[in-house]
Amino acid sequence: MEGLLTVNNVWMMICTGLVFFMHLGFAFLEIGLTRQKNTINILFKNIFIITMGLLLYCLLGFNLMYPGEFNGFIGFAGFGLSSPLVDGSLDLAYSEGYTYWTDFLFQGMFAATAATIVSGAVAERMKLSAFMIFVIIYVGLVYPIAGSWKWGGGFLDEMGFYDFAGSTLVHSVGGWAALVAIWLLGARIGKFKDGKIGVFPGHSMPFATAGVLILWLGWFGFNGGSVLSADPELTSLTLVTTCLAAAAGGVASFIFSTMMYKNYDITMFLNGILGGLVGITAGADQMSPTDAVLIGAIAGVIIVLGVALIDKLRLDDPVGAVAVHLICGIWGTLAVGIFGNLASFDQFITQLIGVGCYAAICIVGAFLIFYILKVTIGIRVSKVEETEGLDQHEHGMDAYADFGLRQH
C-alpha cells in the first residue's frame, strides 16, 4: 500500500515539474509572436505570474479552491498551508495518489496558468502595474473560487459537470479574462486603420516553435497528472489521447489555413497544436484514440476560424489566446457530451451549463477588475511608450543588447 502511494506520488511530482515547465513554453510562445521591443515586458509578466501565483496559492488559493465541506459556491479553509497530521507525522491516508504537499504544488502550478493566458492577449500595450494587480486578484481570488465549483466539490461537481484537466477551469477561465481585457484595452496602434487589418509579424518563430513544443511536453503533466495517481491504464490512455489531439489539431489547422490563405503559416500550425491540446483537456481520460483525433482536428479548424473572427470583431489578440484557450476550451468542454464514454444529451446540457457558469463568474470578475483599474490607474501605456516599446520605457532595457538585430 505504501509502495503504491510512493509510486503515485513520484508520478504526481514529475507531472508537477512538467506543468511548471509550461510557463517557459508560454513565455517563449508569447515573445516569439510579438515584436522585439516588448520582449522584456512579456518575460517580466510571465515570471511575475509564476512567482506571485505560487505565493498567492499558498496564502489563500489552495484553501479557497479545496475548502473541504462547503456550500458549493464559496468556501475557505483558512490562510496558509497546514498539513494534516497523524501522530505528529504527515497523514499519508490523505489520498491514494499523492501527499498533501504534492497536492498543493501540483494545483499551484495550474493556478498561475490562467493568468499567463491573459498575458499574451494584452501584450505590447498593457501597463505593467495594472497587469500585476489584475494577476493578484484573478489568481488569488477568481480562479480558486471558480475552481472550487468543480474540482473543490462544489455545485457544478454535484450536477455532474465534467472537466478532467481544465479546458474550462483553467483555459476558459484565462480565455474569458483575455477577451474582456482586449475589449477594454483596445487594439495596438495601427492594428485597425482605415478599415484595414494591420499586421505585426512576431519577431522569432524559433522561440514560438520551441514554446509550443515545450507546452506540448508540459501537457503530459497537465493531463497525465490530472489522473491524480499513476493508474497505469488511465495515465497511458490520457497521454495517448493528449498527443493524438495535439497532432490532429496541428495538421487540421495547417491544412485548413493553407487552403484558405494559400500559404504555409507556421503560427497557425503552432496554434492548431495548442487548440487540439486545449480541446482534449476536458475529456482526455474518457476518449478513444479516434475521438481524440476528431476533437483535435475540429479544434484545429476552430483555431483558423477563431483567429479570423477575433480580427473581424476588431479585437486585437497578438498571440491568438482567445481562439486557443477560450474557443477551444469551450469546444473541448462541450465535446465531453458529444464524444467518448460520457457522451449523452444530458451530459451535453450539463457541460453547457458549466460553460455558462464559468462565463458568468469570469466575465464579471475580469470586467470589474479591469474596469476599476482602467478608471483609476489606467490599463494602457502612453502612445510614445507603445510606439518605442515597453522594454525601453517600463524597463529601460534591451532584450537583445549587443546582438544588433533588426529593430522595428
Added chain:
Amino acid sequence: MKKIEAIIRKSKFDETKVALHDMGVTFFSYWDVTGVGNEKEGHVYRGVSYSTADIQRRYLSIVVKDSFAQKTVDVICKTAHTGNVGDGKIFVSPIDEAYRIRTKEKGEDSLK
C-alpha cells in the same frame, strides 16, 4: 579612384562576389539593408494579407582605381542581373584620397 556602391539581390551576392574577385577586386565591404521602392512584396500572416514596399537587399561598397571602375560596374551589371523588377542600382562617385593605416601609403597604392 572611384567608389562603386551597388544595391543588389541577396540571392545574387555569392555569384557577384566570386566574379568581382576573379576580375581583380581584392577587397570590399558589404552589409544588409532594407529599402523602399516601387516594388511591393505580398505576404500573409495569420490569415491577413498585406503588402510591403520594404525590400531586403545587400549593399556593396567597393573602392577601385579609376581604370578599374567601368570593368567593376560591368561585372556587377552582368552577374547581379535577372531581368525582373528589383535587380537594384549602382552608384559611382569620386574618392578624394585613400590611406592604408598600417603603412601610411596613400592614393591608388593603398588599394593594392
